[in-house]
Amino acid sequence: MPPKSDLAHVTQLTTLNFLSAKSTRADFAFHDSGLQLHVEAHAPGVYRLRCATPESLQSEKPSARARTHAEMLLARQEPVGELSVSSIAELAGLGWRLEQGDVVLEVLRSPFQLALYRGDECLLRTRTEAALSCSRSEDAVIWNFGFELDGDDALHGLGESAAEQDRRGGFLVSDDPVARALPLVWSPKGWGLYINTLQRVEHDLGRGDADLYSAQVHDAIFDLFIFAGEPAEIINQYTALTGRSGQPGLRPMGVWLDQAPGQSIDETLRVVQEFRDNQWGLDVLRLATPAVYGFQADKPSFEWASDRVPDVRDLFARAHELNIQVAAPSFPGVLCATHLFTEWEDRGWLLINDENGSAQVFPGNEFTGGQEFGLLDLTNKDVYKLWSERQRQSLDEGSASPVCNAQIDIPDGITARGGESGAVLRTIYPLLVRQALFAAVAGHKTPQEGIVCSTDLFPAVQRFAWQTGPQVANDWSGLERTLRTALSLSDSGVAVQTHNLGSAGQPVAGMTPELYLRWLAMSVFSGNFTFQGIPALLPTAFDAATRELVHHWLQWRYRLIPYVLGIIEDAVRTGLPVQRSMALAFPSDPIAQVWDTQYLLGPALLVAPAVRPGTQVQVYLPKGEAWWDLNTGWRYEGGTTWTVEAGLDTLPVFGREGHMLCLGPAAQHTGDFNSARILDEVWMFGMPEHSPVVMRNKIRVMQMQGSSYIKGLEGLRILPAEGLEVKRRGAEVRISRAR
Template sequence: MKFTDGYWQTLPGVEILRPRDVESVVDGGDHLLVYASTVPLRHRGDTLNRPMITIRVDAPAEGVIGVRIEHFRGVRDRGPHFALASTGAAAEVHLPEGGPATLTSGGLTARVATDGPWRLELVRADGSVLTESTDRGTAVISTPDGPFVREQHSLGIGEHLYGLGERFGPLVKNGQSIDVWNADGGTASEQAYKNVPFHLSDRGYGVFVDHPERVSYEIATEVASRTQFSVAGQHLQYYVIDGPDPKDVLRRYTALTGRPAAVPTWSYGLWLSTSFTTDYDEATVTSFIEGMAERDLPLSVFHFDCFWMRQFHWSDFVWDPVTFPDPEGMLARLHERDLKVCVWINPYIAQRSHLFAEGAEKGYLVTTPSGDVWQWDMWQAGMGLVDFTNPDAWAWYQDKLRVLLRQGVDAFKTDFGERIPTDVLWHDGSDPQRMHNYYAQLYNQCVFELLEDERGAGDAVVFARSATAGGQQFPVHWGGDCESTFTAMAESLRGGLSLAASGFGFWSHDIGGFEGTPDPAVFKRWVAFGLLSSHSRLHGSSSYRVPWAFDDEAVHVTRRFTHLKHRLMPYLARAGQFASSDGVPVMRPMMLDFPGDRSVVAADTQYLLGGDLLVAPVLHESTAEYYVPAGTWTQVLTGQTVTGPRWVREEHAFDSVPLLARPGSVIAFGSRTDRPDYAYADGVELHVFEPADGSELIVEVPTPDGAGCAAEFTVRRSGDLIEATLTRGSSPAWALVHRGVRCEADGARASIDLSAEIDPGSTR
């Protein structure tokens, strides 16, 4: 939201009050309190009839500085609030005479002016200033639409910002005006399903604005050298989060807002959907599943989209008796095929549903100020909205879903949750503006906690569309309704990378696109992209996504990349463990790992899958363009090497994609291609890529459930000898692989002598 007309003038009806003169700074023991007048204090008369701005500086966790800017304190706080895990880290406060006051937490210091105009500098231990706030940026503002509080932080020359949730435009947010406000707008506009008031700088710091309501950003727009964020009301609370590495920022940020839960390893496999408005019954579903099996296309999850329920009844959680007369028997039959089952749900209750009357009578649906049930006809006729602020409604909703779980359902696609009205009353008195975004958090938490209760921690997974800050705790999230084009494929990728830069560890998208029917080229390219994502789902709107609906080559491509993903599962499951333990996403933008490389700044058509695999989806029929950072990278599918730093343009057949292993990495390949959950250590191959002399790397191979470590290996290179040693756990059979040479382990050890004349592809 802009408040000024250019640099010098305010917009009509806008009055901006700034902290012009620091009257005093108070040492609060573990915080600083700054009192600043909005005019220069020349004499006592200047203290009369003048607003004051109060600013509190504290430290909720190590390496995190909190700043609260307030005008009036008497406004009732109605909530809701983001659940933050403050560690109560000890802050060092110094208030010397004649100098700036400081508050230090870890390696980050807030340096505050004690006289003259307000100034806050965020400083590292080496003295470098990350960003600063001045009296021209901090402000309380009156507008025709009510009061606002604004903050501006300086942007360094060449500094770039990322994040703010799922955004489908350019990955770099500089030059963009963004409102953090959940909306059901597809993937081709400025609207987004997952809005997160957190931005990440490639200088190694982040800023989290602790407001669930609309947060408006002007990033190098209202003032070209500053990033601005503002909220309606009388106060603004934000946190500056130190790195110094961008990945370290995400570690601290997710420690504050919540780490992603561990996902079951079966969820990494291929999901197949009925699609949305297509015709289907059990016979259709069975034909799809048998068709996949006949073509050696391993399937892990079958998903039933909306019409598993009767039309006009969504959501009543009752199987359509015409198309699915024996749901328990059908689910048992699917389980006999070793499949998991996911069904579509949303938090809306159609008027025709028997649950509408029940929810309305019990007070479980959101109401208008007059006490009526809030209703509208968008999506479902006369639908109401479950009030998750009511504990009884929460338990009621879970009990309805529990019936499905006990029938045999394994997971839920938690669709929608963005179209949340603001002219309503909530059971707990929450502010409707703050509940608009926060509703997604309550909705997904309710469902996820039920799955954990019924299936156990580590075996719960949702397929969620809406989210806000903290939503990463309830994986997995998918990118929403995209078109079936190469352009939409790129939009989806940008959305996923932006979400990853906002702390979300697991992500998926509709392979082939949702709206329309992709041509075979788009489908085949999207298959490679989808199966080299953390989670992979074939889903569409009005047409099926079974590969043979496109052409025979689509079947081959799907088989190739499904098999490849299953072989990569020891590596992917370990990356998933890391996402849950450290908050570093499985899929992530290049800038997270190469913050000093200027060529990765806007590289939004490629990503890292885990820390050691570079993936560049082919966004055209045949041509791929991607950037290779410094070092000698290896094409995993061909064994060819590419030395960077440089941009590469090359042709790829449909069964190929740029998939490069990082120099010095060791990728654990599993022995099975038919499923994602198996004993990864049994028959594991340690593929070593261009190790430096003297290097040593620890490789952990997870247990089949992804929860622990089945085997640990130490891989060293000394001169011409590459040696791997099993140092923990057990592996019945394993091998070391380098440049196509495979050495079977002799007990706990395997080695390859680089000086020996060995034909590539040989086995020893």
């Protein structure tokens, strides 16, 4: 960011003139600034505002680089909404109403202001002196805008947070890797904002002025999407706009195990055998860093590290015998002091330091084993293609998924072949890495299916399944932190964050049997999780009673797989995440939002994890619903608070009335599943009103005069709620009230 003294011209945009209107767009000009504002009905309830010089806005043939950058951010470029424009009757000549049904954007002429309405309710309004300004110099354009906040206006989204989901009072810089920022912000009151840029954005969430959300955007074009609707609608529209993930497939939904750092393959496979001997479910082994395969020192071909994996074929053969898959770490770098580094530096295939024209040398990290490296220039199509194709060859050899963290703090003054540097390069580099890896995993499958394990965050990260959870302390605060980061990412449009059951890199003294089982129970009722392979964090480190409860919870995990994978399949269609915060799921219930370590697992289950020692857990049941206790079968009205007695074999989980929970069989791995009969039984929570979320099964619920006919559950065991009876007739199941 240039110092303010270097900015040659600062313009507060105050007076607007109307130019023209079409079915999808209205165009305006700012008086005496030479700038235009285009307002577009991009989708129902979604407005797109673009402000810049007329030449920038009306360019009919953007460069190939500009098109590539646009596609990185937006999955849908063209508008699909319709707009009607009229003068504001009570302010004739002073403003305009841009209407999409009951959603209206008011644009005031002088001084320029914006106000977003849904029906008669004003959702969002700019402050007069902070609506929009532009600072321009020879080499920089910076936009400032701001919206007023009500006293109780919570701000959600904007990436990963280990604290409260309400981000109000904070400050984030988009291209700072430490900030863990994502671009969507929304309020439970029914509005959302997305700044569409790869450049730096500085979000002031009420830190400077408690009653103002403001942002500073470093880009030649100001490009803002404004959403109106319930939070679930906003997430749906945002992910339809920016992209949604593919399916993970069945095998990754099983339990994972992380290899302990420094552990040999033989030792790790002995741990896998212990899981099998104890009948603890397990499906995937994730090898530890450093990267276990990568480019040879003198050839652009991949090889496996012989000191880690002496015989690749033997590894995958033994894994196959144990019914597990292997996920292996990789990295988009070339080690220094190798022939390949020198050759590719000469070719320009590595990121370049502008000051000396040589390849930038980065300090070693966990993936390179501490050795210095150069980064592949993935903006170069040849480099991108080569790296992705080499990854596919490794996957064909037997690896199930690549593991790669590449969100590196690339200094200013480092340039890619496409000309990207600074904030843009820091933003797009992890995106290109994940995109190339996902293309290797899923590109040849229809529909796309597969996962890439990574902690990286960047715009459009939700396109790629799935996100790896943080490394946290082995204590109660660590359990709460991994839960909070998952819920903050779900608020940001990320469908799945997995959890690590403890951390191999942290002291383990705080991991008591009670904490271990509480952590495991929460993880079972989530997108997925990973055991840590060090001895102190494996089930074998605990007493027989604890190990028996581990077996109990892992059986629950495998029974839940059809439901959880069904939620992820639903996310492909709607963008809604697996673990949904109270603000996202119940925006009209402000009390529910205070209980921010509870969450909705998919549409049907309310989960209240124990995040403190003890057997008593307080639970708030959101109002407007009735809830069925999975442990007792009792029914409770919403809007109530209860103290639940929860032993280590139970977790407070409540079924939402009108929904059903479809469960699979208890299994030791997903290979035990019968693909023709993935379901085992169905639990009902009152009279069914909604088709259940379940993997790859077409189940329909039809209401008829106080009864429900359900198609698709024939042959399954059905456990009805109290007061209901089940009758079968051919392929149909009839649910009616008991007489």
